[in-house]
Structure formats: C-alpha cells, structure tokens
Amino acid sequence: MKRFVIAFAIVAVSAFAAERAVAAGKYDPGASDTEIKLGTTWAFSGPVSSTSPVQRQMAGYFAMINDQGGVNGRKINFIALDDGYQPPKTVEQTRRLVEQDKVLLMYGQIGTPTNVAVRPYLNSKKVPQLFVTTGSYSLIDPKKYPWTMGFQSSYAAESRVIARYILTEKPNAKIGILYQDDDFGTDHLQPFLDALGDKAATMVVAKVSYAVTDPTVTSQILSLKAAGADTLYLMAQSRAAAQAVSAARDQGGENLLLFIPYVATAKSVIGPVGDEKLKGLMSTESTKDPTNPVWANDPAVKDYLAWVDKYVPEQDRASDRASPLGYISAQTMVEVLKRAGDDLTRDNIMKVATSLHNVAIPLLLPGITLNTSAEDYFPIHTLQLKRYDGTRWELVGKPVEG
Amino acid sequence: MENFLNQLLSGLATGGLYASIALALVMIYQATHHVNFAQGELAMFSAFLAWTLMQGGFSYWAAFLLTLVLSFIAGAAIERIIIRPIEDKPVLTVVVVFVGLLFVLNSVAGWIYGYDIKSFPSPFPANAWYASRFMSAHQVGMITVTLALLILVFAFFRFTALGLAMRAVAQNPVSSQLVGIRTGWILALGWGLASVIGAVAGMMAAPIVYLDPNMMGGILLYAFAAALLGGLTSPLGAVIGGFVVGVLENLAGAYVVGTEIKLSVALVIIVGVLLLRPSGLFGRTVVTRV
Numbered sequence: 001m002k003r004f005v006i007a008f009a010i011v012a013v014s015a016f017a018a019e020r021a022v023a024a025g026k027y028d029p030g031a032s033d034t035e036i037k038l039g040t041t042w043a044f045s046g047p048v049s050s051t052s053p054v055q056r057q058m059a060g061y062f063a064m065i066n067d068q069g070g071v072n073g074r075k076i077n078f079i080a081l082d083d084g085y086q087p088p089k090t091v092e093q094t095r096r097l098v099e100q101d102k103v104l105l106m107y108g109q110i111g112t113p114t115n116v117a118v119r120p121y122l123n124s125k126k127v128p129q130l131f132v133t134t135g136s137y138s139l140i141d142p143k144k145y146p147w148t149m150g151f152q153s154s155y156a157a158e159s160r161v162i163a164r165y166i167l168t169e170k171p172n173a174k175i176g177i178l179y180q181d182d183d184f185g186t187d188h189l190q191p192f193l194d195a196l197g198d199k200a201a202t203m204v205v206a207k208v209s210y211a212v213t214d215p216t217v218t219s220q221i222l223s224l225k226a227a228g229a230d231t232l233y234l235m236a237q238s239r240a241a242a243q244a245v246s247a248a249r250d251q252g253g254e255n256l257l258l259f260i261p262y263v264a265t266a267k268s269v270i271g272p273v274g275d276e277k278l279k280g281l282m283s284t285e286s287t288k289d290p291t292n293p294v295w296a297n298d299p300a301v302k303d304y305l306a307w308v309d310k311y312v313p314e315q316d317r318a319s320d321r322a323s324p325l326g327y328i329s330a331q332t333m334v335e336v337l338k339r340a341g342d343d344l345t346r347d348n349i350m351k352v353a354t355s356l357h358n359v360a361i362p363l364l365l366p367g368i369t370l371n372t373s374a375e376d377y378f379p380i381h382t383l384q385l386k387r388y389d390g391t392r393w394e395l396v397g398k399p400v401e402g
Numbered sequence: 403m404e405n406f407l408n409q410l411l412s413g414l415a416t417g418g419l420y421a422s423i424a425l426a427l428v429m430i431y432q433a434t435h436h437v438n439f440a441q442g443e444l445a446m447f448s449a450f451l452a453w454t455l456m457q458g459g460f461s462y463w464a465a466f467l468l469t470l471v472l473s474f475i476a477g478a479a480i481e482r483i484i485i486r487p488i489e490d491k492p493v494l495t496v497v498v499v500f501v502g503l504l505f506v507l508n509s510v511a512g513w514i515y516g517y518d519i520k521s522f523p524s525p526f527p528a529n530a531w532y533a534s535r536f537m538s539a540h541q542v543g544m545i546t547v548t549l550a551l552l553i554l555v556f557a558f559f560r561f562t563a564l565g566l567a568m569r570a571v572a573q574n575p576v577s578s579q580l581v582g583i584r585t586g587w588i589l590a591l592g593w594g595l596a597s598v599i600g601a602v603a604g605m606m607a608a609p610i611v612y613l614d615p616n617m618m619g620g621i622l623l624y625a626f627a628a629a630l631l632g633g634l635t636s637p638l639g640a641v642i643g644g645f646v647v648g649v650l651e652n653l654a655g656a657y658v659v660g661t662e663i664k665l666s667v668a669l670v671i672i673v674g675v676l677l678l679r680p681s682g683l684f685g686r687t688v689v690t691r692v
Binding site: 044045046047049050052053181208209210211213214215216218219220222223225226238239242243250268269271272273274315316319 | 404405408409412413415416419508509512516517518519520521538607610611612613614615616617619620621623624651652655656660661662664665
C-alpha cells in the first residue's frame with residue numbers, strides 16, 4: 001500500500017513537472033528558457049571588410065536588448081565568425097555554427113556569393129537563414145528555398161528605381177556601367193537593363209566589370225569615359241566604390257551624374273573620397289539619416305544617437321551615426337523573436353517572419369513599413385532617391401516602390 | 403587614340419606601384435635568395451605606422467622619415483628573430499613561414515586599425531606644375547620616386563662595399579663568412595633595406611588605393627609578375643617589369659581580353675616567364691654546380 005502511494009506520488013509529481021516544462025516553451029536547438037543563440041558569418045577580413053561596422057551595430061543592439069532583460073526573458077547570444085567573403089569559408093563556418101555551436105538560426109549573414117553557398121545546406125537542414133545582409137534578389141526564392149529570407153530592399157528594386165529616375169529626368173543620358181564581377185554586380189546589372197527595356201540598347205554605351213582583387217579601377221573608368229558616357233552607374237562596394245567615384249570625378253568632372261548602390265553610401269566606405277568629389281553623387285535609401293537636421297526632433301533618431309554613444313565602439317561612432325542599417329536589421333530580428341513568444345522552434349520563427357504586415361520600424365523613412373508573406377521574402381520594397389550635397393545625403397522626390 | 407594614351411599613362415601609374423614593391427622583392431632576393439611573400443603586408447603595415455604618426459601630430463615628412471627608420475628596424479628584427487632560425491631549412495619551410503607572416507601581419511593590422519578604409523595624404527600637391535589631364539600630380543610623383551629608388555638601389559649594389567658584401571653573402575654564404583663578412587648582420591641589413599623600400603611603396607600606394615589592411619593584396623600579385631618578368635636578380639628589371647605589367651594589364655583589359663580576366667593576364671605572365679625564360683628579361687641565369 002505504502003509503495004503504491006509513493007509510486008503514485010512520483011508519477012503525479014513528474015506528470016505535473018513535465019506539463020510545466022512543456023508550458024515553459026517549445027525549443028529547437030539553440031533556444032532555451034534563458035538563452036537564444038543566433039549565428040552569423042561576416043567578412044571581418046578580406047576585400048569587403050569595411051562592412052564590419054554593420055555587424056558591430058547588430059551586436060550592439062542585441063547588447064542593449066540584453067541589458068533591458070532580453071527577449072521575453074531570454075538573453076541573445078550572438079555568435080559571429082569570420083569568413084573573409086570567401087564562400088568555401090562561409091560554408092565551413094556555417095556548418096560549425098549549426099552543428100557545433102548549435103545555434104537556433106543563422107541571422108544577417110553578409111554577402112551574395114557567400115549566402116548562395118550556404119543556402120542549400122541551411123534549407124536542407126531546415127535552419128532559418130534570416131534577414132541576410134544583402135539585397136541580392138537571385139538569392140531569395142521562397143518556393144525553392146523557403147528558409148532563406150532577405151531584409152534590405154533588393155538590388156533589383158534599387159536598380160529599377162534608378163533606371164526609372166534616369167528615364168524621367170535624363171532620357172538622353174549615355175549610361176556607362178561598372179559592375180563587380182560576381183553575384184553582387186550581376187544582381188544590379190540585369191534588373192537595371194530590364195528596367196530600361198528597349199532603351200537599354202541605345203542608352204547604355206558601355207559595361208565594364210572589375211574584380212575585388214583589382215588594385216585600382218581607373219582603367220575601367222577610362223574605358224567608360226572613352227565610350228562617351230555622361231551618366232555612370234557604379235555597381236561597386238567597399239574600396240572599389242570609393243576608387244570608382246574618385247576616378248570618375250577625376251576623369252569626368254563635376255557634370256558627370258554618378259549613381260552608387262546604397263550599400264556603398266556609408267561614410268566608412270566613401271568618406272575617404274572627400275566631400276568635394278562626392279558632391280552630386282546619387283543613390284537610394286530606405287532609412288532616416290540620423291545626422292540630417294530635418295530629423296533632429298524625431299524621438300527614434302534621438303534614441304538611436306543615444307544608443308550609438310553607449311553601445312558602439314569609439315572608432316565606428318562617426319560613421320554609424322549616419323547609417324543605422326545594422327540597428328534596424330537587429331530590431332527586426334528582435335521583433336520576430338518577441339512575436340514567436342515561447343514557441344522558439346525554427347518552424348514557428350519562419351512562420352512569424354513570413355507574416356509581417358505593415359510592421360513599423362521608427363527609423364525607416366515615413367511611408368516605409370515591413371511586409372512579408374509566403375511569396376514575398378523582401379520586407380522592404382520602397383526606396384527613395386538621395387543625393388549628396390557636399391555635407392550630407394539629402395532625400396530627393398518621394399518613396400517609390402522598387 | 404586618346405583613350406589609348408589614357409590607358410597607357412594610367413598603366414604606367416599603376417605600374418609604378420608594382421615596380422616599387424617588385425624592387426623590394428628583388429632587394430630581399432638579392433640579399434637572401436628568398437622570395438618574400440609577406441612584402442606587401444610589411445609595406446601596408448609601414449603605411450599604417452605613418453598614418454598613426456600623422457594622427458599623432460607629426461607632419462607628413464617627419465612621419466615619412468620616422469616610418470622609414472622604424473621600418474628598417476622592424477625588417478631587420480624580423481630577419482633576426484623569425485627568419486634566422488629557418489635560414490638553412492628546406493625552401494618549403496621558408497615559404498610557409500613567409501606566408502604565415504603575411505597572414506599574421508594582415509590580421510594584426512586589422513585588429514589594431516580596423517578594416518574601414520582611411521584616406522592617406524599625398525606629399526605632391528594636387529595642382530603642381532607636373533600634374534596634367536593624363537596623370538595626377540601624385541602619379542607623376544610616384545613614378546619619379548620609384549625611379550629614384552631604383553637608382554639608389556642600383557648604386558648601392560654596384561658601387562658600395564656593403565652592397566658587394568650583400569651580393570657575396572647571397573651567392574656564397576660560406577665563402578663570405580670565411581673572408582670575414584658578418585653574414586647574419588648582412589642578411590638583417592638586406593631585410594631592413596627591403597622594408598624601407600616597401601615602406602616608401604606603401605606610402606605612395608595608400609593615397610591611391612586607400613589605406614586598409616587589404617590594400618596590398620592585389621598589388622602584390624602583380625608585383626610578383628613584374629619581378630619575375632624583369633628578373634629577380636635585377637633591380638632594373640623589376641622596375642621595367644612593373645611598368646610593363648601595369649601597361650599590359652590596362653591595355654589587355656581595355657582592348658584585348660576584357661576586364662574580367664585582367665588578373666589572369668598577370669598569372670599568365672608569371673607562368674609564361676617561368677616556363678620560357680625563368681631568369682626574366684634582365685636577370686642573370688644562375689648556374690650551380692651539382
């Protein structure tokens with residue numbers, strides 16, 4: 001009898017305990033009651049290492065969230081490994097994060113060829129490849145790769161917006177194109193040509209490529225100038241973008257109309273070119289520039305600048321003040337985690353991420369919200385053109401759908 | 403025609419970059435008979451050193467000279483501390499150590515200075531009398547500096563006792579020791595001088611390619627092609643090789659093969675030279691008794 005009572009008590013208690021454990025949360029590897037592990041690979045070294053400040057912003061934002069108690073009581077553990085912008089290394093590091101460090105999901109990995117390399121692996125293992133830090137549209141294919149989702153507006157959208165601007169504002173332009181000879185470049189090039197339609201054949205006078213290992217791109221700029229281009233779309237990033245702008249101004253003077261992708265517009269990338277040469281440069285934008293006096297009284301901007309002073313390493317502060325991309329991306333990630341609540345399974349996180357409707361992020365330009373669905377994996381569609389006036393970027397026109 | 407001229411002159415300008423690093427490579431080869439794969443990174447580090455000094459308040463020329471001195475000491479120290487223990491080891495060991503040095507220097511520079519690109523001032527004023535539509539003042543200045551370096555190196559090896567001693571040590575260390583030359587210190591001197599040349603090259607390159615830990619990666623490859631083309635035993639060959647590679651790269655990219663495989667042009671030069679004329683255009687063929 002006594003044994004029966006004890007046995008019954010044990011069963012009752014364990015049933016109660018088991019039920020409590022289930023109620024506390026459903027977890028896939030990387031999530032627990034106290035912690036959410038996120039993994040990323042980044043080009044800390046290598047030819048595009050000047051993008052490192054973006055990752056530091058993400059880490060800084062998570063640090064602030066952790067200081068405020070975490071997401072639903074769980075601290076974010078953000079593990080970042082260097083891949084040097086080399087796809088084989090990205091594969092190696094991603095496997096390590098998934099299999100050894102057992103992260104819940106891969107977040108914000110940078111680069112186009114790098115993300116393409118790990119896409120099959122992550123999709124076959126059903127690990128979310130969320131909010132990748134690239135605008136490549138060829139990377140994102142909701143039907144074939146349902147676990148891979150973008151964040152910033154696609155390069156295709158940007159190229160379309162720029163193409164439409166040229167068609168309306170400068171229809172007789174002779175366009176010269178410089179593009180990086182990898183997926184980053186072609187993801188800008190093809191949509192641009194498509195958006196120009198049949199005018200592409202007459203308007204585009206030259207297309208030249210460069211490799212990230214080229215020490216200078218002066219030769220390419222000379223070729224574009226020789227072809228008679230008066231409008232240049234420099235599909236470049238990092239050091240090459242800075243060199244291209246500098247060489248273009250040297251060769252073509254200040255009347256040359258120059259476009260660069262928004263990923264190349266951070267001060268940390270093109271600052272060294274010098275304000276005089278940057279004057280008149282155009283690009284697109286989806287976020288507020290916190291250093292622009294027009295946003296001086298915006299509460300989100302004030303919060304952001306306070307955050308920069310507290311959480312951003314000293315050497316990045318000057319350029320980070322003007323470009324909050326990492327912050328906004330991390331904010332979106334945290335929002336998704338918050339909405340997932342206690343169900344931190346990979347399935348549920350993807351479900352939450354693909355059902356964002358008009359989610360407002362205060363640092364996005366007015367009129368731009370996040371929208372995703374099972375068919376649409378780019379949260380940001382809308383862009384506005386901007387022009388550098390010699391001191392800062394000024395917005396031009398209105399936000400348009402890309 | 404104008405484009406051709408532009409490409410040619412721009413090629414000469416980049417060629418100047420390649421030529422100066424090639425000169426440093428030849429310097430080390432003349433002194434030690436080893437090819438220093440870390441030469442580019444040493445040059446980059448020197449440029450960062452100069453940048454740090456300028457941030458600290460030094461004027462350009464003060465920082466320039468101080469950097470040359472510090473680079474000399476650093477080069478000699480690397481030779482004594484890192485290279486000396488492996489002097490007599492198989493050549494593969496030496497290559498591995500050089501490559502390791504390359505990665506270490508690159509990462510340390512990135513760790514200390516970060517990977518954001520920084521601007522670096524040029525000592526040649528933008529509106530100098532020798533600036534023109536075709537070549538900026540800095541490009542003209544850089545080529546002049548490279549040629550000046552060439553003359554100094556040539557004179558050093560040809561007309562000074564120290565230069566002679568260095569060549570002796572490289573060719574026949576045992577006999578050199580027997581006649582009383584301090585081989586150890588001569589090797590350190592060779593490295594020190596090569597570091598100085600590299601430092602000048604780095605400080606000339608930085609205003610054009612912008613200062614960051616990866617600025618020398620692409621240049622080094624072309625500099626190798628240049629040094630091999632001209633001959634690893636000939637400073638004149640290295641400089642001429644540098645200009646030839648710079649011009650060829652530009653012309654091939656603009657007119658012949660397109661810009662996608664510009665890098666391949668350099669690699670083809672390397673392979674071609676090694677297959678057809680391993681001593682380079684101006685190098686001496688070395689015959690060794692087996």
